[in-house]
Amino acid sequence: MANYQNQRGTYDAFDEEAISIENTVETLKDIVKFYGYSPIHTPIYEQTELFARTSGESSDIVTKEMFTFTDKGGRNITLRPEVTAGVIRAIVNNKLYATKDLPLKYYYYGPAFRYERPSKGRYRQFNQFGVECVGVNSFLSDVETISLGFTALQNLGFENVILKINTLGDEESRNAYQIALREYFKDKVENMCADCKRRYEQNVLRILDCKDPDDQEIIKDAPKMKDYLNDISKEYFKNVLMYLDEQQIPYEIDDTLVRGLDYYSHVVFEYHYYLKDGTSLGAIGAGGHYDNLVNEIGGPKLSSVGFAIGIERVNTLLQDILKDQLEKPYLDVYVIHMGEETLQTAFMLTQELRNNCFRVDMCLENKSISQQIKLANRKNAKYALIIGENELKTYVYPIKNLLTTTQEEVSYQDLVDYLTNKIILMEDEEC
Ligand code: AMP
Numbered sequence: 001m002a003n004y005q006n007q008r009g010t011y012d013a014f015d016e017e018a019i020s021i022e023n024t025v026e027t028l029k030d031i032v033k034f035y036g037y038s039p040i041h042t043p044i045y046e047q048t049e050l051f052a053r054t055s056g057e058s059s060d061i062v063t064k065e066m067f068t069f070t071d072k073g074g075r076n077i078t079l080r081p082e083v084t085a086g087v088i089r090a091i092v093n094n095k096l097y098a099t100k101d102l103p104l105k106y107y108y109y110g111p112a113f114r115y116e117r118p119s120k121g122r123y124r125q126f127n128q129f130g131v132e133c134v135g136v137n138s139f140l141s142d143v144e145t146i147s148l149g150f151t152a153l154q155n156l157g158f159e160n161v162i163l164k165i166n167t168l169g170d171e172e173s174r175n176a177y178q179i180a181l182r183e184y185f186k187d188k189v190e191n192m193c194a195d196c197k198r199r200y201e202q203n204v205l206r207i208l209d210c211k212d213p214d215d216q217e218i219i220k221d222a223p224k225m226k227d228y229l230n231d232i233s234k235e236y237f238k239n240v241l242m243y244l245d246e247q248q249i250p251y252e253i254d255d256t257l258v259r260g261l262d263y264y265s266h267v268v269f270e271y272h273y274y275l276k277d278g279t280s281l282g283a284i285g286a287g288g289h290y291d292n293l294v295n296e297i298g299g300p301k302l303s304s305v306g307f308a309i310g311i312e313r314v315n316t317l318l319q320d321i322l323k324d325q326l327e328k329p330y331l332d333v334y335v336i337h338m339g340e341e342t343l344q345t346a347f348m349l350t351q352e353l354r355n356n357c358f359r360v361d362m363c364l365e366n367k368s369i370s371q372q373i374k375l376a377n378r379k380n381a382k383y384a385l386i387i388g389e390n391e392l393k394t395y396v397y398p399i400k401n402l403l404t405t406t407q408e409e410v411s412y413q414d415l416v417d418y419l420t421n422k423i424i425l426m427e428d429e430e431c
């Protein structure tokens with residue numbers, strides 16, 4: 001017998017976990033709409049060159065983590081390792097920057113793929129919810145985006161989100177900093193890991209991202225970005241921090257934060273959350289300001305900012321934070337029938353109640369009443385509505401509250417009102 005397993009780095013979610021994921025995404029969608037965002041859908045795969053160009057040839061994503069294949073037409077295809085590049089490609093292809101008012105504000109939700117070593121909160125297929133605000137040249141768009149992510153995470157239930165922030169400055173500042181870093185690492189890189197040797201040649205900034213403990217000792221004393229910022233970049237960062245202070249959004253400046261992708265400039269940030277035992281799953285969300293991505297892909301130069309929240313990390317932590325408050329699957333009513341002749345009426349009534357916006361289910365085969373009651377309880381039904389031969393004539397149905405086991409008789413005409421009142425009452429009590 002074949003035994004099929006899910007692929008390494010993927011997972012199946014069902015029941016409470018799947019409900020929690022959907023609720024998380026719905027909450028995020030609701031919040032971003034308050035900030036003027038509308039949805040954008042882009043393909044899950046794109047031509048490989050798009051990601052190689054935008055993420056940076058030297059990034060870990062491009063060098064090690066992409067799911068790349070040649071399709072039957074000989075095209076070089078990659079499953080998106082992140083969503084921003086596809087969103088910007090769609091904006092450029094559809095010339096949205098020319099036909100719509102700027103800034104363009106889009107949110108997305110969907111899977112991304114990275115061939116990483118799987119661990120808790122790190123998958124090869126994972127989901128990102130993110131926003132991109134494209135075409136506004138003001139530090140206020142950075143402030144707005146950073147506070148949106150912060151508020152969204154708070155709304156989900158994260159009380160103590162740690163916002164880590166840094167600036168990569170503008171191009172001039174970054175160039176000056178890169179020269180200083182190259183000078184610093186020149187005679188040290190020999191003794192650093194293979195990745196750092198490669199990063200030294202391709203993008204020296206990325207050495208700061210290295211997680212190797214020995215290399216971190218060397219990185220600790222490297223020149224700091226803040227000493228190479230020109231006046232414009234200093235002013236920009238100062239303004240962002242001032243507005244965050246005013247909104248009472250706490251932050252930590254982390255001058256080793258450079259982020260994995262090549263396209264950022266000025267502000268970069270990450271949201272972190274620590275469990276009571278001090279552990280963390282890594283960043284739960286991250287983003288930054290980018291100036292050159294739109295023109296890299298063939299559009300005009302448009303200042304932009306965005307972030308992505310990792311749905312799996314958020315959800316794993318929420319399971320821990322919210323524990324008993326997580327929504328379980330439930331039904332308002334389970335319709336129980338007694339014998340062949342009542343099956344059709346039960347079915348029609350079930351459909352009618354569903355059309356009246358109740359969550360209703362029934363057993364579609366002939367089963368004993370005790371078996372049906374068992375099913376109703378297992379499906380977490382609040383009420384059982386019972387249809388016997390007698391009820392086919394009287395149109396008056398016994399309704400049993402499965403929690404208290406009390407039973408009342410309700411006529412067909414009063415059914416919807418009765419259930420509406422009872423269910424609203426029950427929800428109030430649960431609150
Ligand atoms: P990034 O695109 O690397 O900035 O990632 C944005 C967010 O996506 C991170 O903060 C994580 O929450 C999440 N994320 C990134 N990579 C993974 C992964 N392999 N598995 C699960 N979540 C991830």
